[in-house]
Amino acid sequence: MKLAINGGEAVRRRKFKAYNTIGDAEKAAAKRVLDRGVLSGFIGSWDQNQFYGGIEVQDFEAKWSKYFGCKHSVSVNSASSAIQIALGALDIKNGDEVIVSPYSMSVSATAPLMWGATPVFADIDPNHYNMTPESIKSKITSKTKAIIVVHIFGCPADMDEIMAVARENNIKVIEDASQSPGAIYKGKKAGTIGDIGVFSLNVHKHIQSGEGGVCVTDNDELAVRLQLLRNHSEAVVEGMGRLDLKNIYGFNFRITEIQAAIASVQLQDRLDKELSLRQEYAKAYDDILTKFDFIETTNVEADRTHAYYIQGFRFLKEKAGITREKFVDAVCAELDVVEGYESDGVQVWCGYTKPLYRLPIFGYDLNLPVVEDMYANKLFLHDFTKSSISKDDMLDVINAYQKVCENINELK
Ligand SMILES: *Cc1c(COP(=O)(O)O)cnc(C)c1O
DSSP states (O other), X not given: OOOGGGTOOOSOOSOBOOOXXXXXHHHHHXXXXXXXXXXXXXXXXXXXXXXXXXXXXXXXXXXXXXXHTOSEEEEESOHHHHXXXXXXXXXXXXXXXXXXXXXXXXXXXXXXXXXXXXXXXXXXXXXXXXXXXXXXXXXXXXXXXXXXXXXXXXXOOOHHHHHHHHHHTTOEEEEEOTTOTTOEETTEETTSSSSEEEEEOSTTSSSOSSSOEEEEESOHHHHHXXXXXXXTGGGTHHHHTXXXXXXXXXXXXXXOHHHHHHHHHIIIIIXXXXXXXXXXXXXXXXXXXXXXXXXXXXXXXXXXXXXXXSEEEEEOHHHHSSOHHXXXXXXXXXXXXXXXXXXXXXXXXXXXXXXXXXXXXXXXXXXXXXXXXXXXXXXXXXXXXXXXXXXXXXXXXXXXXHHHXXXXXXXX
16 A cells, blocks of 8 residues: 555545534533623732632632642633742742753743742653653752652653652652643542642643633642732732731732633533543554554553543654654655644644753753653654544544554655
């Protein structure tokens, strides 16, 4: 069978549907808020009720705490804001060091800069791409105050070992669970294991409100500090009777009632379904791709579940006899783009992100071997696990991979 990249017929010439999870329940929730006319219930000063936001915001936070099994949830306008106030709540200051992952969305490494702290990069695990406890340990100095653990692509990091390293060294742990809402690690939800967990509700994530984020914590004092940082602390502490906190100045990181109402519906009606479907699809792809000795997948250990924000694989060029790039180009040639997102190309790509220490803002002289190898040689990703993918779409993707794998000699 001639590969499409060599002029053969492609497996699929039909665009994929875009991911759109806004349905009737979300529309009804937004309308309920519009009918009420109160688009935000926040005020930026002390008031026993309005300091904490309107009814939709408070209801959403209560639902989030219940679902995730945590004591406090503090909604904010993005996960980027959430990481920023998490560091502020933990009192990260000028001169402190924060250990971060080089393989994540940029903000999980840049956020410490906003507090004058220094990001220190640790290397990643070659199976699930999260920072390893060993690498974290090797980066600890007397200045290390926090670790920002990212559960990248949706797979929980080795939290028991990371928490043990952190506790031994009196270091705080922030979990960036933006890509792993609902993933489970040893019976607990990812994001609820460290001191503060962070989630994203931006339009690309499992569940969304356009823009948005949430901080979670079981610590009462951290919750107060997060709420103050979200909402004009400087104008609040006096009325609140917390003059001991007078050196915190706050931001406006509040979400609107409409965002909260939509996010509530998404959490209640969609997250679990989205997770089980993604796990089912990911397993189907794993079953096919790992039949070929030049492809490896993430071995998800029995003590955790993977949320599959996106799905990663490793391509072993020595065994395949061709490069990862050639393989991915051939798979892309068999498939089609996403409606409305044509310029993004076919949703299979190489490398994820350049190791973040090489961003112009850092320009660190670093070379962490595992992340470099994943970026330059091994990792490829696809975005075919989400619920916009039908069973038929999934079979097309499987056929495309299978065709290229079986005919790999055509590419040599
Ligand atoms: C999406 C994402 C963020 C940022 O989320 P925003 O809500 O857009 O600020 C942070 N970290 C990770 C790992 C992400 O995937």
